[in-house]
Amino acid sequence: MSDTVLTVQGLQKSFKNQQVLHDVSFTVKKGEITALLGPNGAGKSTTIRSIMGILYPDQGAIHFTGEKEGQIPKHKIGYLPEERGLYKNVKIMDILLYFAELKDYPLKKAKERALSYLKKFGLEGKDKVSIEELSKGMGQKVQFIASIIHEPELLILDEPFSGLDPVSQEVFKEEIRLLAKNGTAILLSAHQMNLVEEMADRLIMLHKGKEVISGTMDEVKKRYASFKCTINGQNDKQQLLSIPGVTRVEQREHISVLFLNQDLNPTEWIRSLPSTIHIEEFRLDRISLHEIFIDVASDRTLSAEEEKSYA
Numbered sequence: 001m002s003d004t005v006l007t008v009q010g011l012q013k014s015f016k017n018q019q020v021l022h023d024v025s026f027t028v029k030k031g032e033i034t035a036l037l038g039p040n041g042a043g044k045s046t047t048i049r050s051i052m053g054i055l056y057p058d059q060g061a062i063h064f065t066g067e068k069e070g071q072i073p074k075h076k077i078g079y080l081p082e083e084r085g086l087y088k089n090v091k092i093m094d095i096l097l098y099f100a101e102l103k104d105y106p107l108k109k110a111k112e113r114a115l116s117y118l119k120k121f122g123l124e125g126k127d128k129v130s131i132e133e134l135s136k137g138m139g140q141k142v143q144f145i146a147s148i149i150h151e152p153e154l155l156i157l158d159e160p161f162s163g164l165d166p167v168s169q170e171v172f173k174e175e176i177r178l179l180a181k182n183g184t185a186i187l188l189s190a191h192q193m194n195l196v197e198e199m200a201d202r203l204i205m206l207h208k209g210k211e212v213i214s215g216t217m218d219e220v221k222k223r224y225a226s227f228k229c230t231i232n233g234q235n236d237k238q239q240l241l242s243i244p245g246v247t248r249v250e251q252r253e254h255i256s257v258l259f260l261n262q263d264l265n266p267t268e269w270i271r272s273l274p275s276t277i278h279i280e281e282f283r284l285d286r287i288s289l290h291e292i293f294i295d296v297a298s299d300r301t302l303s304a305e306e307e308k309s310y311a
């Protein structure tokens with residue numbers, strides 16, 4: 001039996017004359033975290049809003065496993081929209097129970113879950129205060145609880161980490177991981193590459209509405225499994241570029257960053273370095289998801305390989 005919960009196939013969307021989604025396809029699976037990435041304006045929220053039925057795509061299909069074509073099982077979905085905002089002068093517990101009721105979730109169970117999550121997120125004893133008495137980050141925690149109060153099978157989070165302090169980001173990250181471990185299918189859009197790298201099983205990166213990278217985190221890492229070498233010292237860029245295995249060099253003052261070929265053996269490469277290179281400091285790191293993102297978003301290429309299409 002397939003664990004696919006959501007299938008997005010060939011999504012296209014234009015606003016006036018501007019096409020903002022070009023043939024976007026991906027799946028979201030039970031127990032997995034799928035990250036939807038891309039720079040500002042890439043089309044992440046448009047994709048999510050199309051899935052939620054807030055926008056109608058011009059072409060393509062959105063299918064929830066077990067449902068008829070075109071049906072959105074809203075009681076099985078939890079959704080944290082990009083625009084935050086809950087009723088300001090309503091008590092927190094009343095808001096959470098209202099969301100549970102909307103999804104036909106038993107209220108007694110919802111109340112227990114609400115109290116337990118409020119405690120988990122450091123909001124114990126706040127159930128009777130209103131949203132307007134909370135800070136922005138605290139309000140976001142309440143909205144997150146509202147999206148999971150009914151134990152959704154599919155959880156869609158549009159930029160869940162924005163506006164949170166680092167400690168709260170960690171708390172959210174751990175909770176999202178736990179939800180996935182317990183079987184929830186999760187689709188999230190985020191800009192915090194370090195968090196995404198730690199938590200996502202699968203990713204799709206959009207750029208100008210087109211898929212530029214997609215696959216499991218392992219596949220993407222293998223594909224970009226190259227290293228970069230940072231050398232502090234006075235060196236000629238052309239000489240660095242002529243070293244076998246170097247695909248690109250970025251230089252700022254005395255610091256040179258050498259991007260290396262994918263299949264290179266780092267130990268052998270270090271041994272082969274010319275003795276004329278001036279080295280005051282030396283580091284070899286794996287390329288991070290953050291760097292892959294910057295490369296894609298700024299239309300550069302990490303290597304010639306990257307120009308091939310990838311699915």
Ligand SMILES: Nc1ncnc2c1ncn2[C@@H]1O[C@H](COP(=O)(O)OP(=O)(O)OP(=O)(O)O)[C@@H](O)[C@H]1O
Nearest residue numbers: 015016020038039040041042043044045046047082
């Ligand atoms: N209702 C709308 N009317 C016209 N254009 C829109 C509308 N909604 C989005 N767009 C345009 O669609 C493109 C994609 O926007 P979208 O909000 O999906 O990007 P995003 O990837 O979520 O960006 P961000 O990271 O900034 O939230 C942008 O060029 C945006 O201006």
